[in-house]
Amino acid sequence: MFEVVIVGSGPTSLYTIAALLDRPAGLSITVLEREEMSGTGMPFRPEETDSVLLANIASIEVPPICESLLDWITGLPDAVLSHLGISEDDLHERHFFPRILLGAYLRSQLGRLADLAEERGHRLHIYNSAPVVDVARVAGGYTVTALKEGELLSFSARSVVLATGHVWPEDDPEHGYYGSPWPSVKLHAIPATDIGILGSSLSGIDAALSIACAHGRFEEGGSRYVPGPEAEGLHITLMSRKGLLPEADFWCDLPYLPLEYATP
Structure with missing residues (x-):
């Protein structure tokens, strides 16, 4: 089998897996995630972001993985939507949804990709709480070393994808100064x-x-x-350095869809 190791399990990892699963059967894909929960991505994890913060991309801008973001949200129980302050009028492709909801969508799609891999004759292995400590070039590919429950695990791969995503600054505020608002x-x-x-x-x-x-x-x-x-x-x-507030804009795939909002 052709072995691929992906470091990280956020959005980049998910879209990479989705593309790989379109290839002929016979891939062995290993995903190594340092956190306890895979699939959400750092900016969208509940422990990293505030529940009141919205994703800065509308659902129309999120390419579908196994299903579109809007279709997935529409299928959620009414109680969940109500808890997040989402009404029926909000269920359209230009709405901005909470970041933690986008994280939950991504995690659900990882589960769908795991099922899809089995259906198409691929192998998908996901390791949580397995931070990568080394990626070494060897003859014919790479050796990836991860730490899992105090034990070093070694993985051989023909290709390695580094999808480690965001890195929050490790700054301790002094005298009330925060160099970054994240997390x-x-x-x-x-x-x-x-x-x-x-x-x-x-x-x-x-x-x-x-x-x-x-x-x-x-x-x-x-x-x-x-x-x-x-x-x-x-x-x-x-x-504000320029005296301006941001205006939301939208990316639209072809065929072009008229924008609902525009500024001069």
């Missing part, structure tokens, strides 16, 4: 005080939302902010 859940530790955010684009808005929701909540469809009992001192200022 966003770390911002929950910021007290209700005067806060300045350098930048007013998507990451700046994400940071403001994470801090605000740690000290209060949004009501009436997000149009009114209600601070919590300990949030009297909260004051957030977004400082």
Whole structure:
């Protein structure tokens, strides 16, 4: 069999697997994921992102894996959609859905790919909690070494795909300065005080939302902010270098679809 090792199990890994499964039968694909849960990708894991943050791509911009994002969301129970604040009117391809929902979609598609691999005569092996410690070039391919439960495992491969994705900065804030807003859940530790955010684009808005929701909540469809009992001192200022706020735009595949939103 032709052996392929993929390091990481996020979106890049999933689309790579989907493409490989279109090849003739006989592939052996090994996926090595360092986290306990595979398939979600770092920006979309519940422990890394805030539940109030939306993905910055609409469902029309997410290429289907085994099914489209919108079809998968439409099939979810009403109770799940209601818990995430998604109404029936939101179920269209230009809507922006919560990041954790996108992560759940990706994870579900990994399960579908595993079934598809078996149907098409391929082998797909997924190792969770298996960080890769070395990739070495050898005659005829590569040797990949991973650490699993204190034991070193070695995998031979003709091809290796490095799909390690995002890397959050490992910075410890000093005197209340955060060099990066990611992962966003770390911002929950910021007290209700005067806060300045350098930048007013998507990451700046994400940071403001994470801090605000740690000290209060949004009501009436997000149009009114209600601070919590300990949030009297909260004051957030977004400082924009250009004085602009971002405008959502959409990628449309051919045939071209008219945009619903446009700016000059």
